[in-house]
Amino acid sequence: MTEGRPRSFYVLAIFFAAYVLFLYGPMIAIYVLSFQGPQGGLTFPMNGVSTFWIAKLFKGTGIVDLGAAFRRSLLLGIIVMIVTVVLSVAAGMAFRRKFKAQSILFYSAIASLIVPSIITSLGISLEFRIIDDLIKAHWNENFETSMGLLTSGLGAHLTWTLPFGLLIMFAIFNRFDPRLEEAARDLGATPWQTFRHVVLPIILPSVIGIGLFGFTLSWDELARSSQAIGAVNTLPLDLQGLTTTVTNPDIYALGTVISAVSFTVIALALGTIAMLNKRQAAKGSDAGQGLV
Numbered sequence: 001m002t003e004g005r006p007r008s009f010y011v012l013a014i015f016f017a018a019y020v021l022f023l024y025g026p027m028i029a030i031y032v033l034s035f036q037g038p039q040g041g042l043t044f045p046m047n048g049v050s051t052f053w054i055a056k057l058f059k060g061t062g063i064v065d066l067g068a069a070f071r072r073s074l075l076l077g078i079i080v081m082i083v084t085v086v087l088s089v090a091a092g093m094a095f096r097r098k099f100k101a102q103s104i105l106f107y108s109a110i111a112s113l114i115v116p117s118i119i120t121s122l123g124i125s126l127e128f129r130i131i132d133d134l135i136k137a138h139w140n141e142n143f144e145t146s147m148g149l150l151t152s153g154l155g156a157h158l159t160w161t162l163p164f165g166l167l168i169m170f171a172i173f174n175r176f177d178p179r180l181e182e183a184a185r186d187l188g189a190t191p192w193q194t195f196r197h198v199v200l201p202i203i204l205p206s207v208i209g210i211g212l213f214g215f216t217l218s219w220d221e222l223a224r225s226s227q228a229i230g231a232v233n234t235l236p237l238d239l240q241g242l243t244t245t246v247t248n249p250d251i252y253a254l255g256t257v258i259s260a261v262s263f264t265v266i267a268l269a270l271g272t273i274a275m276l277n278k279r280q281a282a283k284g285s286d287a288g289q290g291l292v
Contacts, residue, residue, distance in 0.1 A: 034252035053253035073235040084214035092169030117223035147230035
């Protein structure tokens, strides 16, 4: 017990520390450089300390309107999150029983995880162009396009988020005890009451996790947005465009804001899950005391 650690421990510890620094060092440098003064540059040393560049994001930089792009990405991420949660829970409930073509539907749903993202984006773009041509040919020759943030863009992002949501729900229901539902039905609960008061409270932490996946995957998605988003850009697309034209810390401030939103969503999700687990533990403790 009094012997010191072997030399290999310190070698591995140094190697791990170097790896962590290599992994997160660029992020830390970006966060620091985003808080420069109005005369700030793209490299160290810093020129002043302020929130000038972060405030400027939402006023438009003269190249692109980053504030509008931020709002578009936020709106799209929230809608993707909601749709992913609803469809994943519904599919998870449906797949608990056997039905025809179940395997075909499952593999079709997760196929987009295998197909390269850029191919998926191009396919959705081609699909909507065919729809546009049909509309122009048969209904309105002046019609421009049906592609947009909440049409083709939403569909492209769902091809990325839904498979993750489905796989999570399948894993959850694979461990779910059906006797809990049988007990609720024996007590006279309707299917909706059983789902609302028995199933949903148990799976709710996982549902929040699916929402977290849906938002964060949509928030920084680039490849699937590149061809299918329509005439507007999301925040990652504008960020990609700025990497070759920016000459000030705008891009660093944008990276800081994107990271802050992601960390906030993660913190809220984890906090909500912890609160739900604490509440369930308290109910279980009260129930146990009642039995005693």
